[in-house]
Each structure stands twice: as structure tokens, then as C-alpha cells.
Amino acid sequence: SIHGGRLLRHIQQLGQIGRDAGGQLTRLAASDNDKHGRDVLIAWIKEAGLEAAVDRIGNIFGIWRVPGQEHQAPVLIGSHIDTVINAGVYDGCYGVLAGLEVIRTLKEAGFTPSRPIAVAAFTNEEGVRYAPDMMGSLVYAGGLQIEEALASVGTDGSVLGEELARIGYAGTEEPGFMMPHAYVELHIEQGPVLESMDIPIGAVENLQGISWQRITIEGVANHAGTTPMPMRKDAGHAAARVITFLRDRAIHSQTSAVATVGCIRFEPDAINVIPSKATFTVDLRNPDEQSLQAEEAALAEYLIELAIAEGVTITTERMARFEPVIFDAAIVGLVEAAARQRGLTSKRMTSGAGHDAQMMARICPAAMIFVPSIGGISHNPNEHTPEPDLVAGANVLLDVIADLAR
Amino acid sequence: SIHGGRLLRHIQQLGQIGRDAGGQLTRLAASDNDKHGRDVLIAWIKEAGLEAAVDRIGNIFGIWRVPGQEHQAPVLIGSHIDTVINAGVYDGCYGVLAGLEVIRTLKEAGFTPSRPIAVAAFTNEEGVRYAPDMMGSLVYAGGLQIEEALASVGTDGSVLGEELARIGYAGTEEPGFMMPHAYVELHIEQGPVLESMDIPIGAVENLQGISWQRITIEGVANHAGTTPMPMRKDAGHAAARVITFLRDRAIHSQTSAVATVGCIRFEPDAINVIPSKATFTVDLRNPDEQSLQAEEAALAEYLIELAIAEGVTITTERMARFEPVIFDAAIVGLVEAAARQRGLTSKRMTSGAGHDAQMMARICPAAMIFVPSIGGISHNPNEHTPEPDLVAGANVLLDVIADLAR
Numbered sequence: 001s002i003h004g005g006r007l008l009r010h011i012q013q014l015g016q017i018g019r020d021a022g023g024q025l026t027r028l029a030a031s032d033n034d035k036h037g038r039d040v041l042i043a044w045i046k047e048a049g050l051e052a053a054v055d056r057i058g059n060i061f062g063i064w065r066v067p068g069q070e071h072q073a074p075v076l077i078g079s080h081i082d083t084v085i086n087a088g089v090y091d092g093c094y095g096v097l098a099g100l101e102v103i104r105t106l107k108e109a110g111f112t113p114s115r116p117i118a119v120a121a122f123t124n125e126e127g128v129r130y131a132p133d134m135m136g137s138l139v140y141a142g143g144l145q146i147e148e149a150l151a152s153v154g155t156d157g158s159v160l161g162e163e164l165a166r167i168g169y170a171g172t173e174e175p176g177f178m179m180p181h182a183y184v185e186l187h188i189e190q191g192p193v194l195e196s197m198d199i200p201i202g203a204v205e206n207l208q209g210i211s212w213q214r215i216t217i218e219g220v221a222n223h224a225g226t227t228p229m230p231m232r233k234d235a236g237h238a239a240a241r242v243i244t245f246l247r248d249r250a251i252h253s254q255t256s257a258v259a260t261v262g263c264i265r266f267e268p269d270a271i272n273v274i275p276s277k278a279t280f281t282v283d284l285r286n287p288d289e290q291s292l293q294a295e296e297a298a299l300a301e302y303l304i305e306l307a308i309a310e311g312v313t314i315t316t317e318r319m320a321r322f323e324p325v326i327f328d329a330a331i332v333g334l335v336e337a338a339a340r341q342r343g344l345t346s347k348r349m350t351s352g353a354g355h356d357a358q359m360m361a362r363i364c365p366a367a368m369i370f371v372p373s374i375g376g377i378s379h380n381p382n383e384h385t386p387e388p389d390l391v392a393g394a395n396v397l398l399d400v401i402a403d404l405a406r
Numbered sequence: 407s408i409h410g411g412r413l414l415r416h417i418q419q420l421g422q423i424g425r426d427a428g429g430q431l432t433r434l435a436a437s438d439n440d441k442h443g444r445d446v447l448i449a450w451i452k453e454a455g456l457e458a459a460v461d462r463i464g465n466i467f468g469i470w471r472v473p474g475q476e477h478q479a480p481v482l483i484g485s486h487i488d489t490v491i492n493a494g495v496y497d498g499c500y501g502v503l504a505g506l507e508v509i510r511t512l513k514e515a516g517f518t519p520s521r522p523i524a525v526a527a528f529t530n531e532e533g534v535r536y537a538p539d540m541m542g543s544l545v546y547a548g549g550l551q552i553e554e555a556l557a558s559v560g561t562d563g564s565v566l567g568e569e570l571a572r573i574g575y576a577g578t579e580e581p582g583f584m585m586p587h588a589y590v591e592l593h594i595e596q597g598p599v600l601e602s603m604d605i606p607i608g609a610v611e612n613l614q615g616i617s618w619q620r621i622t623i624e625g626v627a628n629h630a631g632t633t634p635m636p637m638r639k640d641a642g643h644a645a646a647r648v649i650t651f652l653r654d655r656a657i658h659s660q661t662s663a664v665a666t667v668g669c670i671r672f673e674p675d676a677i678n679v680i681p682s683k684a685t686f687t688v689d690l691r692n693p694d695e696q697s698l699q700a701e702e703a704a705l706a707e708y709l710i711e712l713a714i715a716e717g718v719t720i721t722t723e724r725m726a727r728f729e730p731v732i733f734d735a736a737i738v739g740l741v742e743a744a745a746r747q748r749g750l751t752s753k754r755m756t757s758g759a760g761h762d763a764q765m766m767a768r769i770c771p772a773a774m775i776f777v778p779s780i781g782g783i784s785h786n787p788n789e790h791t792p793e794p795d796l797v798a799g800a801n802v803l804l805d806v807i808a809d810l811a812r
């Protein structure tokens with residue numbers, strides 16, 4: 001079994017890096033705070049006696065390779081250490097640090113792996129600063145050209161490639177330099193299912209599709225006091241209609257559709273001026289590709305009607321689009337078996353969040369392990385998983401990795 | 407008659423001050439751009455041979471006083487030269503520059519006024535940077551303590567008093583130092599009425615009430631992919647509901663209610679995080695005080711229902727509240743008579759916008775003259791009034807001022 005105290009300590013230590021004066025944790029991809037987190041991870045990788053490597057998109061690897069395994073495909077454990085704004089400490093970090101702990105435990109136990117075992121921290125999984133999300137693993141899996149990814153412009157106008165170079169994490173390895181034999185990712189559920197059913201282990205068999213767009217509505221700025229209601233071309237009001245449309249559709253959907261508007265901006269942004277422009281993001285998800293396409297089509301149709309009804313111009317820009325993913329049945333079976341043998345109940349389930357595993361599934365057998373999130377809360381400082389569940393999840397990961405590398 | 411070419415030239419010259427690299431005009435109150443505009447106005451006041459004065463809230467006065475009139479109450483013409491963001495050139499500036507032109511014309515024509523005639527440019531009429539709007543005239547009329555006004559914190563975190571001192575316009579006169587005999591303000595309509603009826607002169611007999619609030623909705627940040635729709639406490643969605651509620655109510659109102667949401671902000675403002683917080687402004691107006699109160703009450707009631715339905719917390723903060731104003735019937739009559747004598751049709755009407763005249767009406771007989779706005783467009787760079795209408799309005803002002811100071 002893994003060293004629970006060491007894992008929990010590492011999680012809390014990494015979770016202190018990138019807090020502002022008010023105590024809020026934010027380590028956006030390729031920021032100064034991300035650099036500090038990366039430096040600590042590299043130190044721990046070296047402390048564990050692993051070989052550290054960084055690729056051109058900034059993905060970090062800690063590799064355990066016994067002599068003679070130089071050309072063998074590794075079993076890879078991965079996740080990310082970038083965070084959202086005002087984040088919790090578990091999202092991503094738990095999976096990376098549990099991966100490191102699993103490798104240390106196997107080394108310390110004198111386990112002889114039949115192939116290398118490595119842990120990865122992928123760049124910009126959250127997609128908060130640069131779109132799309134899961135960018136590091138997407139590039140690694142060959143789904144996005146490295147040059148295109150490095151040229152990504154962030155919400156703050158920064159360029160990812162320049163930021164990686166600035167923080168010293170524009171590595172030299174070519175993304176994909178180490179094709180994995182298998183990939184396993186341990187993550188907090190970030191949803192309410194496991195906790196509400198009192199089940200400690202989720203054997204994640206699929207992951208829903210993700211559709212991200214930026215919508216821009218252009219109306220006409222005019223005076224808030226003198227412009228009769230019927231004469232307005234109010235871009236802000238039209239944006240509000242889209243938000244309520246998406247909510248009403250998702251809440252009444254027969255599928256498990258979810259829809260979120262997380263960012264919005266009005267121009268000129270003055271109290272007594274009718275907004276001439278509204279810009280906002282739309283995040284649509286569905287475990288079923290057909291249903292996701294239907295939601296996208298319904299939105300597109302609504303935008304056409306709305307543009308006519310409100311006399312506004314509406315344009316959309318795709319920021320990310322990933323189809324649902326089905327994970328490797330054999331690895332999902334290993335997760336269930338490992339849980340059973342440790343006396344833990346488990347449940348086959350769908351991931352509502354995007355994860356690096358969904359990109360790695362393009363190039364090797366992959367699956368995920370979930371542990372409960374109290375109240376289903378994530379992307380929030382109150383994100384929490386009880387310590388016994390964190391340790392149990394890491395032990396299931398240990399057993400699965402040992403199986404894959406035996 | 408006034409010197410039309412000179413007036414139009416001054417309007418265009420002032421309208422060039424405060425343009426950014428992209429050509430957008432923004433002279434927010436007490437900003438660097440406002441300072442440049444003020445400097446030019448002061449130069450023109452001196453060039454016209456008037457006495458310049460600045461009071462503690464930064465209101466600028468150009469005073470024409472013939473010997474022996476030191477203690478007499480002046481006829482005051484006023485408006486403002488601060489602008490909204492990305493503004494047109496007429497809003498406010500037209501009234502100030504026409505006032506200056508009227509005084510020059512009377513002086514040059516050898517007119518002997520029975521009392522002083524002065525022109526005023528009031529500070530922060532727009533209310534975009536500091537709330538409430540019409541602040542300079544409100545302080546001048548004794549409706550807001552000077553210390554409280556100087557302590558106002560702007561949308562950019564600046565303090566008005568510090569900004570006025572910085573740009574050199576924290577004057578020494580006590581606001582209200584010169585109690586007017588009468589006040590007249592010439593302004594573009596900023597609405598569609600005069601143009602649509604093809605009438606060049608509006609004799610403004612009243613001005614609608616204004617209610618400004620800032621609303622803050624607090625929900626719970628959570629993951630956009632994993633949080634089922636019914637479990638969300640989405641502050642952004644709740645804000646959108648308020649916007650559509652206000653729109654639906656105003657558009658179906660039997661009164662001339664208007665409602666506008668001009669500013670909005672979500673937190674944490676990330677594409678895949680359900681907003682934990684939404685902050686937005688509400689601008690409600692109505693020519694009838696009872697009806698305005700009914701709209702405020704309906705909103706307050708809706709916010710209570712919404713907070714329960716959405717599981718969010720809602721707080722409101724008052725930013726400005728002005729009751730409707732009825733202008734002086736005698737001056738309104740002078741405006742109509744002056745138009746008639748110049749062969750111009752006129753129409754009694756309500757002002758949809760707030761104006762300094764509404765504050766000055768607290769301390770002296772006051773009224774306003776409107777000229778048409780093409781397409782009813784204002785608070786927009788396309789704000790436009792045909793030159794003949796601008797000149798006609800200034801001539802009506804000339805006649806009314808001559809009547810009042812005869």
C-alpha cells in the first residue's frame with residue numbers, strides 16, 4: 001500500500017503554492033504561480049529518483065526505467081497541476097501526486113516492473129487561460145500541432161509559447177516522444193454521484209463530449225433614458241436571452257445535457273448606455289455525440305431567430321470540440337477488480353469533466369479512477385475529498401499500475 | 407442671431423479632444439481628457455472677455471457682469487462637457503458652447519443686460535465614472551454635501567476629489583456661490599421624438615425620474631461539466647433572469663417605463679466554472695413617480711422570489727435616485743414664444759435623460775430646449791443633429807436669455 005501521510009502532505013504543500021494575499025489559490029497554465037508549482041514537482045520527481053523530462057508544450061514527466069528498458073513503452077499515470085481561478089487543491093494535483101507516490105511505493109517495495117512506469121503533469125488542462133482545455137495531452141496525442149498550440153493567445157492576451165519560455169518550461173522533448181503502453185488517471189469525481197451513493201471508487205468507462213464556443217452579439221449603443229424599449233437593439237439583453245434559453249433547454253432535457261455560461265462582457269459597460277456588444281462563452285456537454293450535436297444545432301437555430309427578433313448581429317467562434325470517449329474495457333475491469341480485492345465498492349460511471357485521459361485514449365488503452373467529491377463541489381476552494389478516500393483511490397491506482405507493469 | 411459658424415466650429419474642436427488611437431471619444435469626468443477639454447473651455451471663456459470661476463466640485467463658470475451688477479443673481483445657461491465612453495460630440499458640449507455663443511452674441515450686439523449672464527459646465531453629469539450622475543449640479547443645488555461628493559469612488563477605484571486636484575480643477579468657490587435668477591439648458595434630445603415628428607424645437611416641460619441600483623447575486627462556483635442542472639446555484643443565470651424580467655416588464659408597461667442593464671461582471675469569469683457571483687447595474691426611469699416606485703417594487707419582489715427559486719443571495723445598493731421634475735411654466739412659455747417668432751415649430755415634451763437642469767430646478771426657475779437627434783441615437787459616436795437645427799436651437803436660447811435678462 002502507498003504511504004498515505006506522504007501523499008496527503010504533498011497535496012497540501014502543492015496546494016499552498018499560488019495563493020494570493022486573500023488566500024485564494026490560482027495557478028493558471030504557464031503563469032508565475034504555475035512555474036512555482038512545476039519547480040516543486042520537478043524537485044519531488046528528482047527526490048524520488050526518477051528521470052525528469054519536459055516536452056515542447058511544457059508537459060512534465062517523471063520516468064522510472066530500470067536498465068535495459070530504454071526502448072520500451074511505459075505505463076503512464078497522469079493528470080495536471082494547473083488550476084482554475086480560486087481553485088481547490090485536489091483537481092489534477094491529486095492524480096499527479098498519487099502517480100508519483102505509486103511509483104515511489106513500487107520502487108521502495110522492490111517491485112520489478114516489466115516496462116517503464118512514468119508520471120505526467122500535462123500543460124493547461126483547465127483551459128481557463130488558453131483554449132482548448134486538455135491542451136498538453138491533446139498535443140501529446142497528436143490532436144493539435146505543437147506550433148498552433150504554442151501560438152495560442154490567452155484571455156490576458158499572452159502567448160502560450162512565450163509564457164512557457166519565460167517560466168523556463170519550454171522543454172526540448174518532442175510531444176509524443178514516449179508512446180505509452182497504457183494510461184491511467186486518478187481524479188476526484190468533481191460531481192455528486194459517488195458521495196450520494198456512498199461508493200468510494202468510480203471505474204470511469206466513458207467521458208462526455210465537450211463543446212465550447214464564444215458568442216459575440218452586436219447591437220446599437222444608445223441612451224438608457226431616452227430610447228423607447230421597442231426601438232432598442234440591446235446586445236446585453238440578447239445575451240441574457242441566450243443564457244435563459246440554454247438553461248431552460250438543459251434543465252428540461254431528456255439526455256444528461258448540461259450548459260454553462262461562465263464568462264460575459266458588455267460594451268461600452270456604462271450604467272446609462274444600452275450595450276452595443278456582449279461577448280460570452282458557452283460550454284455544452286453531453287455523454288452522447290448525437291445529443292450534443294442536437295444541442296449545438298438548437299442553439300445555432302435559436303441564435304438565428306434571436307438575431308432577427310432583436311435586430312442584432314450574432315457571430316460564434318469555436319473554442320474547443322471533443323467527442324465523447326469510451327475508455328478501455330480491460331483497464332476499467334482492472335480498476336473494478338482492484339477495488340474488490342481491497343474491499344472497496346465501486347461503480348462504473350461517466351466523467352462529466354474533461355480530462356487528459358480522454359486525449360491519451362487516442363494513442364493507447366486508457367481509463368480513469370474517480371474518488372468522491374463532497375457535495376459534488378469542484379472548481380471552488382471548498383472542493384474536498386475525505387483523506388481515507390484519497391488514500392483508497394491511490395491504492396487502487398497502485399494495484400492497477402502493478403498489474404499493467406507486471 | 408448667433409454666429410452659427412463659430413458655434414459649430416467650437417463643437418467640432420471640443421469633440422476632437424479626448425479621442426484614443428482608434429478615434430473613439432471618451433472624456434470621463436475628472437480624467438486627463440476632461441482636463442484638456444476644460445482647459446480649452448476656460449481659454450474660450452477668457453477669449454470671450456468673461457470672468458472664469460471654478461468651484462470646489464470643479465464646476466466651471468464663465469460670467470458676464472457689467473459694472474454695478476456684482477451682487478445680482480445671474481441668468482445661468484448650463485450643461486456639461488464630460489462624456490460617456492465612446493461618445494458623440496453633442497451631448498452636453500452643445501449646451502455649454504451655445505451658452506458661450508449666446509453671451510458673445512449679446513455682448514457683440516451691444517445688448518445691455520439687467521443682470522449678469524453666465525454659462526456653466528457642471529462636473530460629472532454623465533455619472534459613468536462616479537455615481538450619481540448630474541453630480542456637479544446636484545452639489546451646486548445643495549442636494550449632496552461637497553465632502554461626500556469629493557469622496558466618491560469611481561468605477562476605476564479613483565476618488566473624485568483627488569482626481570479634481572490632480573487635473574487642477576478643485577476650485578475655490580463654494581458650490582452655490584452664485585444663486586441664479588433663472589436657469590436654461592439647451593441640449594440634443596437624445597431620443598427619437600422630434601426627428602420623427604419633424605419638429606425642430608422641444609420645449610421641455612418635465613423630466614423623468616431616475617433610479618439606479620447595483621445588484622449583486624451570490625451563488626456557488628462549481629464545475630460546468632459535472633454539476634447536474636438542478637443542483638446549480640448559478641449567479642450568472644440568475645442575473646440573466648433579472649435582465650429578461652426587466653425587459654419584459656418595461657416593454658409591456660402601460661406607462662413609459664424604460665429599464666436598462668448596462669454593466670455586468672461574472673466571477674470567477676472562467677469558461678468551465680458556474681459563476682459564483684454576478685454584479686450588474688439597473689437603470690429604471692419613468693416620468694411618473696408613482697409608476698417608478700411601482701417598477702422598483704416589482705423588481706424588489708422579483709429578486710426575493712428569484713433568490714428562493716435559484717438558491718442564491720441577492721443584495722442591492724442604491725447608486726442614484728431622482729424624482730421626476732416639472733420645469734418652470736413661464737420659461738417653457740418663453741421657449742415656445744421664441745420658437746414661434748423665429749418661424750420654428752415646437753412641441754412640449756418630456757426629457758428621457760437626466761440633465762443638470764433637473765438639479766438647478768431645485769434652486770431657481772428652470773427649463774430646457776431640445777433639438778432633434780437623428781435616429782434618436784445618443785451615447786454613441788453616431789449621435790448627430792443637423793447643423794441648421796443646432797443653429798436654430800441656439801437662436802431660441804439667445805431669445806429666451808435676452809428675455810430673461812432684459
Ligand SMILES: NC(=O)NCCC(=O)O
Nearest residue numbers: 125126133353354631678
Ligand atoms: N477535470 C477538469 O476540471 N478539467 C477541466 C476541463 C473541463 O472539464 O472543463
Ligand SMILES: NC(=O)NCCC(=O)O
Nearest residue numbers: 225272531532539759760
Ligand atoms: N443627458 C445625459 O445623457 N445625461 C446623463 C445622465 C443620464 O440620463 O443617464
